[in-house]
Amino acid sequence: MFNTESIPISIAPMMGCTDRYYRFFMRFITKYTLLYTEMIHTNAILKGDYKKILDFSNEEKPLALQLGGNNPNDLSECSKIAYNEFNYDEINLNIGCPSDRVQNGNFGACLMDHPDLVSECVYKIKSVVNLPVTIKCRIGIDNKNSYEYLYNFVKKTSQAGCKKFIIHARVAILKGLSPKENRTIPPLKYDYVYQIKKDFPNLKIHINGGIKKIDEIKNHLNYVDGVMIGREAYENPYLFSNIDKYFFDKNSIIKNRKEILEDIKKYLEYLYNNNIPIKYLLLHILGLFNGKEGSKIWRKYLSENMHNKNCNPSIIDNIIKLIPNEILELREKLWKEKKV
Ligand SMILES: Cc1cc2nc3c(=O)[nH]c(=O)nc-3n(C[C@H](O)[C@H](O)[C@H](O)COP(=O)(O)O)c2cc1C
Structure with a gap:
């Protein structure tokens, strides 16, 4: 078992991208980076062929499972399966996806407005697994974009036992922007994430959004505990050939x-x-x-x-x-x- 709370670099969950084949490939390039699955909805696990959906190869570890959903019992049931029958290193909750489909299902980013429900989900999951239970969220939704909004969300959900947050440093605009536009149009506010780390020094705070270079990662790590990279990891995987040597083990060899x-x-x-x-x-x-x-x-x-x-x-x-x-x-x- 890996302690994912102390791994400073991760590759973001990305639907249609971070499946088991991509993850296996990335392990040829980086041994230590924490990888995430694509978001998997609880219904897919509870009503589908979960053995196929959750299966992965040991080589992919350290590996976090990202779940989507809003029902505390379903989430804890899925986490129990992932914990007892598979060997995941972290359970992560998706509180950041703004797509229409996700909004219609009342999960993803819109749950930022329901910190009590998210807290119940965290609490229930924690009661059935001995793994870090983490949250990936935005800095806010729509016009609820003040620092206090994010602060209150983190405060409430951390009290339920979430000790690690991965924060995509943009608000999610739930009406009028596509998921793709929601990854480019709302401005990045890294200072909100840095401030969360200052206000909650005992939590592990990871930053996400628009990060593409080793020097940028290095700079963010002056303010937060970790950096999560999404699109650049997919579009330019060779970037990660430098990550092990720079951030984990200086004796690692950079492969060509x-x-x-x-x-x-x-x-x-x-x-x-x-x-x-x-x-x-x-x-x-x-x-x-x-x-x-x-x-x-x-x-x-x-x-x-x-x-x-x-x-x-x-x-x-x-x-x-x-x-x-x-x-x-x-x-x-x-x-x-x-x-x-
Ligand atoms: C194709 C694609 C699929 C994504 N799917 C998910 C997902 O399943 N779960 C999630 O939390 N975020 C998802 N995201 C958002 C990323 O995890 C990440 O937060 C976002 O791309 C910002 O990081 P970046 O600027 O480093 O790409 C997705 C992003 C992309 C580009």
């Missing part, structure tokens, strides 16, 4: 993309031999050369070939030939050295 591809190829062979479509993984590696010469060729070749019936792991050998060697073998250091 060629080495990562060797790992990917072995995993593709495993999937292929077990009749699992290899596009499940290929979809997630489109960003591996982001910003580098060869990136366009890489994306084009993968996109055009991954859906072919005959696509097999040799697709990697075929594209490698199209990428310049100096890019494949570049062991890229992504932070600025301190000047002494």
